[in-house]
Amino acid sequence: MITRFLGKSLLVFCAACVLVPLLWTLMNAFKVNADLLTPVPQFFFDPTFENITYVLSRQSVFGALYNSLIICLSAVGLGLVLGLPAAYAIARNPNRITQEIQFFVLSLRFLPPVAVAIPFMVIWLNLGMYDTRWSMIITYSLITISITIWLSIPGFQQVPKEIEEAARVDGYGPYAVFAKVALPVAMKSLLGALAFSFVLVWNEFMLALMLTTSDAKTLPIVASEMSQQGLNVPWGILNAAVVLLSIPPLLLLGLLSSFLNRSFAQKNR
Amino acid sequence: MAEIVCQNIKKNYGAVEVVPDFSLHVEDHEFIVFLGPSGCGKSTMLRMLAGLEEITGGQLMIGGKVVNDLEPRDRGIAMVFQNYALYPHMTIRDNIAFGLRRIKVPEHEIKSRTEDVTSVLGLGPYLDRKPTELSGGQQQRVAIARAMIKTPDVFLFDEPLSNLDAKLRATMREEIARLHKKLRTTTVYVTHDQMEAMTLADRIVLMKDGQIEQVGSPEEIYERPVSRFVASFIGTPAMNFIELKVEQSGTEWFVVGEGVKLTFDSSRFDVSVGQQVTLGVRPSDFEAVSEVTDRTLAGECDLIEYHGDQALVSFRVGSVHLHALVAARQRPSEDEHVLFQIRQNTSHLFDATTGRSLLKQ
Numbered sequence: 284m285i286t287r288f289l290g291k292s293l294l295v296f297c298a299a300c301v302l303v304p305l306l307w308t309l310m311n312a313f314k315v316n317a318d319l320l321t322p323v324p325q326f327f328f329d330p331t332f333e334n335i336t337y338v339l340s341r342q343s344v345f346g347a348l349y350n351s352l353i354i355c356l357s358a359v360g361l362g363l364v365l366g367l368p369a370a371y372a373i374a375r376n377p378n379r380i381t382q383e384i385q386f387f388v389l390s391l392r393f394l395p396p397v398a399v400a401i402p403f404m405v406i407w408l409n410l411g412m413y414d415t416r417w418s419m420i421i422t423y424s425l426i427t428i429s430i431t432i433w434l435s436i437p438g439f440q441q442v443p444k445e446i447e448e449a450a451r452v453d454g455y456g457p458y459a460v461f462a463k464v465a466l467p468v469a470m471k472s473l474l475g476a477l478a479f480s481f482v483l484v485w486n487e488f489m490l491a492l493m494l495t496t497s498d499a500k501t502l503p504i505v506a507s508e509m510s511q512q513g514l515n516v517p518w519g520i521l522n523a524a525v526v527l528l529s530i531p532p533l534l535l536l537g538l539l540s541s542f543l544n545r546s547f548a549q550k551n552r
Numbered sequence: 553m554a555e556i557v558c559q560n561i562k563k564n565y566g567a568v569e570v571v572p573d574f575s576l577h578v579e580d581h582e583f584i585v586f587l588g589p590s591g592c593g594k595s596t597m598l599r600m601l602a603g604l605e606e607i608t609g610g611q612l613m614i615g616g617k618v619v620n621d622l623e624p625r626d627r628g629i630a631m632v633f634q635n636y637a638l639y640p641h642m643t644i645r646d647n648i649a650f651g652l653r654r655i656k657v658p659e660h661e662i663k664s665r666t667e668d669v670t671s672v673l674g675l676g677p678y679l680d681r682k683p684t685e686l687s688g689g690q691q692q693r694v695a696i697a698r699a700m701i702k703t704p705d706v707f708l709f710d711e712p713l714s715n716l717d718a719k720l721r722a723t724m725r726e727e728i729a730r731l732h733k734k735l736r737t738t739t740v741y742v743t744h745d746q747m748e749a750m751t752l753a754d755r756i757v758l759m760k761d762g763q764i765e766q767v768g769s770p771e772e773i774y775e776r777p778v779s780r781f782v783a784s785f786i787g788t789p790a791m792n793f794i795e796l797k798v799e800q801s802g803t804e805w806f807v808v809g810e811g812v813k814l815t816f817d818s819s820r821f822d823v824s825v826g827q828q829v830t831l832g833v834r835p836s837d838f839e840a841v842s843e844v845t846d847r848t849l850a851g852e853c854d855l856i857e858y859h860g861d862q863a864l865v866s867f868r869v870g871s872v873h874l875h876a877l878v879a880a881r882q883r884p885s886e887d888e889h890v891l892f893q894i895r896q897n898t899s900h901l902f903d904a905t906t907g908r909s910l911l912k913q
């Protein structure tokens with residue numbers, strides 16, 4: 284009884300640690316600067332939409348939102364299209380070479396982003412593709428592919444071999460077995476890879492900073508620029524930008540988790 | 553319908569030889585059971601028949617066609633897996649129809665065939681559920697339905713009942729037997745449960761270390777085991793074995809050992825005087841008697857297992873423990889002195905070194 288109570292309190296405490304700063308940000312997005320800068324935190328205030336309106340009214344924000352969505356969704360899509368078959372092949376043929384591949388793919392992520400960014404900069408400049416959406420999509424695809432491969436391998440390994448063999452006996456070839464059996468059965472664990480690679484590129488800052496100047500700027504870059512307007516940090520605007528930045532990943536996670544709940548609910552019925 | 557011919561089939565995993573040399577001719581309509589201890593290569597053999605495992609050497613023919621290098625779908629087989637291997641993301645209906653969908657069978661025909669198959673197996677009410685919402689026995693029936701609907705030439709079963717409880721296993725065993733009676737499809741069935749093998753098989757293939765130890769009808773295997781291994785593997789409770797030596801005095805032949813001297817009918821066996829042999833007697837071939845004869849074994853009863861209608865009496869003769877199956881009402885009490893006689897012409901003799909049966913052909 285007491286341990287249960289303690290456990291629950293601990294959970295509530297942890298949840299609060301995570302949620303309070305987020306809620307605070309959300310609240311601050313609707314405050315005027317005077318309310319924001321008081322030493323005593325204000326819980327009750329007249330909400331203002333000034334910040335949000337300001338953020339949304341700026342051309343650069345819309346452009347960046349558009350860029351971010353296009354670049355990230357394409358990169359995630361490419362990551363899935365190329366990463367999932369690769370992960371499946373590695374999961375189903377465990378040998379020395381595939382082990383090396385599995386590790387090599389991730390090793391890209393071990394380098395500091397700057398070390399990756401500079402060669403990319405040179406490459407895109409030489410190809411005349413610097414500061415284009417295409418260059419960003421390809422660059423980000425490398426991240427999403429590696430993350431997708433790394434995170435999907437366990438998912439595919441969990442698909443019982445017998446199920447695939449049954450499909451082979453039922454007459455399906457290897458590609459059909461992948462598409463009609465392995466993929467749907469592993470789906471639940473693959474969604475995690477999808478969500479994670481999206482969040483990773485959506486929040487990516489360093490590469491975007493170095494590979495874009497105006498046309499292909501992404502939302503994190505634009506949001507960060509807002510904090511550099513003069514000496515008075517416009518906290519309200521900054522918070523509003525953060526809120527805007529957080530909405531797409533939250534929407535995605537919400538969609539995914541409802542999907543997950545649905546599939547789990549079916550299982551437990 | 554098809555016959556299966558295995559000619560000198562071999563299987564290596566790298567340097568490990570799992571099946572050294574396997575030859576077998578399965579007749580059309582026959583129900584063959586591969587029986588053997590764990591790890592003896594039954595599944596490997598079956599999977600080679602199915603085309604899921606590469607054949608290292610030899611020739612495999614199904615229905616008069618060499619199928620060594622054919623894909624499973626081109627062999628005319630259907631397989632039921634030990635853990636059912638149902639597609640977890642599909643409904644039962646789709647699970648059953650999955651194979652037909654590939655060969656573009658028209659949807660109305662799929663429907664009628666699904667109905668036929670599921671009504672035979674009593675799956676009607678579950679068609680729209682997912683596999684996880686079914687009990688083990690129901691899942692197994694779905695797996696069988698999935699195999700049946702393709703009307704294959706050969707059914708392959710890999711220990712289909714081993715995940716079920718004893719009662720359900722008996723029921724399913726009966727269903728499989730009934731199904732085979734009706735469809736008469738050539739069947740290869742893997743199990744390590746001798747009860748399943750005895751009740752289902754037309755012929756049992758008893759395997760040991762990847763090799764065929766004996767092929768024969770259940771009766772042949774039970775009555776005339778070719779080796780001590782077969783004799784000990786088949787029959788519950790297991791056969792008793794006593795190490796003895798052959799002696800002759802006049803026209804009488806004896807096997808003699810510590811506290812044991814028994815006559816036997818020498819016309820049944822190929823033995824020579826002085827040969828070391830193993831005497832094998834099934835527990836049910838002992839009968840309690842009150843007088844000592846030259847076919848009796850005397851000992852101290854030290855444990856009694858009550859089975860209901862029968863009781864298994866464990867008794868000690870010299871240093872060996874023997875078991876006798878007696879009617880429960882006539883069981884002795886523990887620590888009693890017991891006297892058992894071996895029924896005429898039921899004993900087996902095996903060569904003590906090779907383990908081969910010495911029974912005359």
Ligand SMILES: Nc1ncnc2c1ncn2[C@@H]1O[C@H](COP(=O)(O)OP(=O)(O)OP(=O)(O)O)[C@@H](O)[C@H]1O
Binds near residue numbers: 595
């Ligand atoms: N992929 C493999 N690589 C190496 N050895 C293997 C492989 N698969 C099976 N074996 C070996 O082959 C032998 C036969 O295995 P198999 O699965 O056919 O046994 P089984 O008779 O079906 O046993 P069980 O009753 O336990 O299912 C075993 O000794 C096993 O260790």
Ligand SMILES: [Mg+2]
Binds near residue numbers: 596
């Ligand atoms: Mg097996």
